[in-house]
Amino acid sequence: MDTYHDLISQTFDFPSQGFTVENNELQFHDIDLMALIEKHGTPLRLTYLPKISSQIQRAKEWFAQGIKNIDYKGSYSYAYCTKASHFSFVVEEALKNNVHIETSSWFDTSIIRAMHAKGKLSKDTYIICNGFKRAEYRHEISSLINEGFVNCMPILDHLGEFDFYHEHVREKCKMGIRVASDEEPRFQFYTSRLGVRYADVIPLYQERIKEDPRFELTMLHYFINTGIKDTSYYWSELSRFVHKYCELRKVCPTLTTIDIGGGLPIQTSIQPEYDYPYMIQEVLRTIQRICREQGVPEPDIFTEFGIFTVGESGAILYSILDEKLQNDKELWYMIDGSFITNLPDTWALNQRFIMLAVNGWEKNYRRTQLGGLTCDSQDYYNAEKHIYQVFLPERKEADKKPLYVGFFHTGAYQESLSGYGGIKHCLIPAPKHVILDRAEDGTLTDRVFADEQKPETMMKILGYQE
Numbered sequence: 001m002d003t004y005h006d007l008i009s010q011t012f013d014f015p016s017q018g019f020t021v022e023n024n025e026l027q028f029h030d031i032d033l034m035a036l037i038e039k040h041g042t043p044l045r046l047t048y049l050p051k052i053s054s055q056i057q058r059a060k061e062w063f064a065q066g067i068k069n070i071d072y073k074g075s076y077s078y079a080y081c082t083k084a085s086h087f088s089f090v091v092e093e094a095l096k097n098n099v100h101i102e103t104s105s106w107f108d109t110s111i112i113r114a115m116h117a118k119g120k121l122s123k124d125t126y127i128i129c130n131g132f133k134r135a136e137y138r139h140e141i142s143s144l145i146n147e148g149f150v151n152c153m154p155i156l157d158h159l160g161e162f163d164f165y166h167e168h169v170r171e172k173c174k175m176g177i178r179v180a181s182d183e184e185p186r187f188q189f190y191t192s193r194l195g196v197r198y199a200d201v202i203p204l205y206q207e208r209i210k211e212d213p214r215f216e217l218t219m220l221h222y223f224i225n226t227g228i229k230d231t232s233y234y235w236s237e238l239s240r241f242v243h244k245y246c247e248l249r250k251v252c253p254t255l256t257t258i259d260i261g262g263g264l265p266i267q268t269s270i271q272p273e274y275d276y277p278y279m280i281q282e283v284l285r286t287i288q289r290i291c292r293e294q295g296v297p298e299p300d301i302f303t304e305f306g307i308f309t310v311g312e313s314g315a316i317l318y319s320i321l322d323e324k325l326q327n328d329k330e331l332w333y334m335i336d337g338s339f340i341t342n343l344p345d346t347w348a349l350n351q352r353f354i355m356l357a358v359n360g361w362e363k364n365y366r367r368t369q370l371g372g373l374t375c376d377s378q379d380y381y382n383a384e385k386h387i388y389q390v391f392l393p394e395r396k397e398a399d400k401k402p403l404y405v406g407f408f409h410t411g412a413y414q415e416s417l418s419g420y421g422g423i424k425h426c427l428i429p430a431p432k433h434v435i436l437d438r439a440e441d442g443t444l445t446d447r448v449f450a451d452e453q454k455p456e457t458m459m460k461i462l463g464y465q466e
Helices: 004-009 032-038 049-070 088-095 107-119 135-146 160-170 199-208 233-250 276-295 306-314 342-346 415-417 455-461
Strands: 018-024 025-028 046-050 077-081 100-103 128-129 153-157 171-179 215-223 257-261 300-304 314-325 331-335 353-358 364-370 390-394 402-407 431-439 442-448
Touching: 018 276, 018 364, 025 032, 025 402, 032 314, 032 402, 032 431, 032 442, 046 049, 046 455, 049 276, 049 300, 049 306, 049 431, 077 088, 088 107, 088 306, 088 353, 100 431, 107 135, 107 353, 128 135, 135 153, 135 160, 135 342, 153 215, 160 171, 171 199, 199 215, 199 233, 215 233, 233 257, 233 276, 306 314, 342 415, 342 431
Parallel strands: 046 431, 077 100, 077 300, 100 128, 128 153, 153 171, 171 215, 215 257, 257 300, 331 364
Antiparallel strands: 018 025, 046 314, 314 331, 314 402, 353 402, 364 390, 431 442
16 A cells, blocks of 8 residues: 555655654654644644754854864854744744844844843844844944944945944944845846945945944845855855955955855755755855955854744644545645745745645545635645645545644744734634743643634724724
């Protein structure tokens, strides 16, 4: 018999990191998913906090090993960019690992102050303030600097931004410049809208920053949307950026650091597909080679990993409510949620997550399509990354339990993009959200962060109730 277990085992190198099967039920990081479903129901969003710390430590170890292997002279620092997930439990877990913070909104500064008040973040923590900044954001950055956050660092995104800090910052201030990278060739425009043009970087330093004793230009920053990937585009942009660092370093002795924004990819298939140590060592080697050719010191390196930090900690579980055969070939499994409202990247970016059945691994499998509850024709999921179609266990009327499916590594951006606690398409409620952790003895703990959204909250938001 060709079971669902047979299919997965023969298609992929399975079991794989984080995924095993016991008694024909899926385990995620040794978590009994069926037990969670029986306790909390579906749809159910999960955040597994230990994975956040393990991802940070893995990246730190890879960089440390790469630095040792090639005798790289600079240091490495890990920053978490909060936009991937602003939730307090995520930020607090990240901060346990001696990381720094990258911000993108003036509301982030409220998070900084809250974490400092709780003793989770010190005034020595680097706060890398990115983005095109409204007046409120620039004001909050200036306030943090004046309050003694000595490593709060505005990253200049355009030529006029410096004027605000020149007028409002009273304390000594470290500063960075973001350079505008070129986008991928297939992108709809050539150069990123964010950052300062390459040609304007040195004049900005020499004509504005250099003459003000309060400010030290210490960081050159860039960001690549694709993240760190082994493509000619990535290596070309990295080399171009490092050459600009070398050019600027020759006239700016305070420049000691580069920020290579655009993070490491996460696992979007149960088949491992990315050689992290190799890529990190090659990044370090490229920086080292160019700096030695140009006769400048190798810079300290910051990275801002958001998706990599939190993405693999997340999952969302659904029940299959029923099935519909719409023609001779197209069988639909209808879930008790929505892809558009719960996993918006599947709809907006055609993002593929790891999708696996939670139970029924002993059953025959069949090709199917997953349909969401909204009335939108785009609310579906019908292709996995490597097999370009979806296979799941068969459902039978005699089954005592529903069939459950899980989407994994969904921890980054999905809650913020779908509008947590707000109004969803067709008023599909936000699912219950449960936080998972491990006690000191390894016992799994779970707590409800948010119950499934209730009609009363929607009615109040919509103005039907006071």
